[in-house]
Amino acid sequence: MTDQLDSETRIQDDDHHALKLWLRLLTCTNLVQGHLRQQLRESFDSTLPRFDLLAQLDRHPEKLRMGELTKLMMVSAGNVTGLVTQLEKEGLVKRTPMKTDRRTFLVGLTKKGKKHFDTMALDHESWVVNMFSGMDAEQQDELMNDLLALKKSVKATRRTIES
Amino acid sequence: MTDQLDSETRIQDDDHHALKLWLRLLTCTNLVQGHLRQQLRESFDSTLPRFDLLAQLDRHPEKLRMGELTKLMMVSAGNVTGLVTQLEKEGLVKRTPMKTDRRTFLVGLTKKGKKHFDTMALDHESWVVNMFSGMDAEQQDELMNDLLALKKSVKATRRTIES
Numbered sequence: 001m002t003d004q005l006d007s008e009t010r011i012q013d014d015d016h017h018a019l020k021l022w023l024r025l026l027t028c029t030n031l032v033q034g035h036l037r038q039q040l041r042e043s044f045d046s047t048l049p050r051f052d053l054l055a056q057l058d059r060h061p062e063k064l065r066m067g068e069l070t071k072l073m074m075v076s077a078g079n080v081t082g083l084v085t086q087l088e089k090e091g092l093v094k095r096t097p098m099k100t101d102r103r104t105f106l107v108g109l110t111k112k113g114k115k116h117f118d119t120m121a122l123d124h125e126s127w128v129v130n131m132f133s134g135m136d137a138e139q140q141d142e143l144m145n146d147l148l149a150l151k152k153s154v155k156a157t158r159r160t161i162e163s
Numbered sequence: 164m165t166d167q168l169d170s171e172t173r174i175q176d177d178d179h180h181a182l183k184l185w186l187r188l189l190t191c192t193n194l195v196q197g198h199l200r201q202q203l204r205e206s207f208d209s210t211l212p213r214f215d216l217l218a219q220l221d222r223h224p225e226k227l228r229m230g231e232l233t234k235l236m237m238v239s240a241g242n243v244t245g246l247v248t249q250l251e252k253e254g255l256v257k258r259t260p261m262k263t264d265r266r267t268f269l270v271g272l273t274k275k276g277k278k279h280f281d282t283m284a285l286d287h288e289s290w291v292v293n294m295f296s297g298m299d300a301e302q303q304d305e306l307m308n309d310l311l312a313l314k315k316s317v318k319a320t321r322r323t324i325e326s
Contacts, residue, residue, distance in 0.1 A: 018295040019288050021303055022195060024310045026237055029192040031317045032185060074189055076239060125182050132181040134316025135309070140184055143309040146302050147187045153297025154194045 025150075032131055033075070039127050044120055049077035050087065051124065054109065054117040057093060063108035065098075092116055188313075195294055196238070202290050207283055212240035213250065214287065217272065217280040220256060226271035228261075255279055 033048065040046045056072040057064065064072070070080045077083055084107055087093040092113035095105040109117065132140060196211065203209045219235045220227065227235070233243045240246055247270055250256040255276035258268040272280065295303060 016288055016292055017303065018292040021295060021307055021310075022291045023237075024307060024314070025188070025192055025195070028310050028313050028317070029188055030237060031314060032188070035317060035320070074186075074193060078241070125179055128185045129179055129181045131317045131320045132184060132313065134319050135312050139309050139312050140180065142305055143313065144184055144187060146298070146306040146309060147184075147191050149298050149302050150191050150295065150306065151187070151194060154191070154198060154294045156297050157198070157294045 032128070035131060036124065036127060039123070040120070043123055046120065048075045049073070049083060051117075051120055053077065053080070053083055053087065054092065054113060055121070057107060057109045058114065058117050058121070061108070063096070063106035065104060065106060069107055087113070195291070198294060199287065199290060202286070203283070206286055209283065211238045212236070212246060214280075214283055216240065216243070216246055216250065217255065217276060218284070220270060220272045221277065221280050221284070224271070226259070226269035228267060228269060232270055250276070 036051075037048050040048060040051055052073055052075045053069065056069060060068075060072075066081065066084070069084070073080065084093060084095070088095060091110055093107055094110050094113075095107055098104045098106055135143070199214075200211050203211060203214055215236055215238045216232065219232060223231075223235075229244065229247070232247070236243065247256060247258070251258060254273055256270055257273050257276075258270055261267045261269055298306070
């Protein structure tokens with residue numbers, strides 16, 4: 001993690017306001033993610049895709065098919081199948097065949113995996129809380145609302161393009 | 164690009180406010196990035212790492228060393244060297260040895276690469292402007308300011324941890 005991840009200084013003067021906003025958004029995401037990567041590595045010798053994958057399984061105790069899991073990932077993981085294979089070797093996740101279709105496998109957390117994830121999740125949350133702690137409650141609420149407006153705006157654009 | 168990228172629905176009730184905010188930020192970034200990926204593919208048969216790499220070279224007409232280029236990338240590109248090799252084959256970038264150290268190479272845009280990038284950059288900007296167009300000017304300014312507050316907050320956290 002170096003300050004070179006803060007790439008806003010590279011924005012040219014003639015760039016449009018929305019473009020500056022997008023690059024600032026991306027910069028913030030990269031800063032937070034870089035910090036989380038570093039912390040996961042130092043505290044748990046782990047990675048963001050590993051954490052993300054375990055988090056998705058934790059949120060879906062009903063277990064997930066490979067395809068569902070891949071779609072739910074919030075950080076790019078490259079090879080999700082390889083990641084699952086590795087986590088299964090470590091006893092953190094388990095693949096079981098579906099009852100209705102034994103060629104399809106469901107992925108779920110093992111007890112050990114759940115325990116491992118819960119420990120990481122506690123620290124992960126405290127790192128996030130810490131990173132946002134320089135913003136007061138009002139700023140955080142404002143950011144929450146403005147990001148919601150952005151989400152709606154992006155989704156509306158997509159509908160326009162796709163129709 | 165499906166709505167499954169919008170993963171906020173998965174957030175559990177007991178998650179902390181800052182965690183919700185972070186996941187919303189990540190969701191927004193993923194939505195915008197997903198949209199840009201799709202547009203780059205459909206309009207230019209290109210990718211976000213390719214666009215990002217050309218954009219960094221465009222912003223540094225003095226040319227960049229491989230290591231500098233890698234650090235400047237705003238999206239994860241996996242293998243930057245492989246990307247440069249591919250873009251050089253297509254005549255879009257060129258590697259030249261440094262005068263002071265002929266074992267070190269500088270990467271820069273070719274004329275063809277600059278022209279190609281300029282065309283993409285125009286469309287890229289219009290896509291971004293379009294995605295943010297559902298927000299009024301006041302919301303955009305607010306978001307810009309709140310993201311600046313977040314950036315400062317994250318950087319302050321990092322200093323605390325590193326010291």
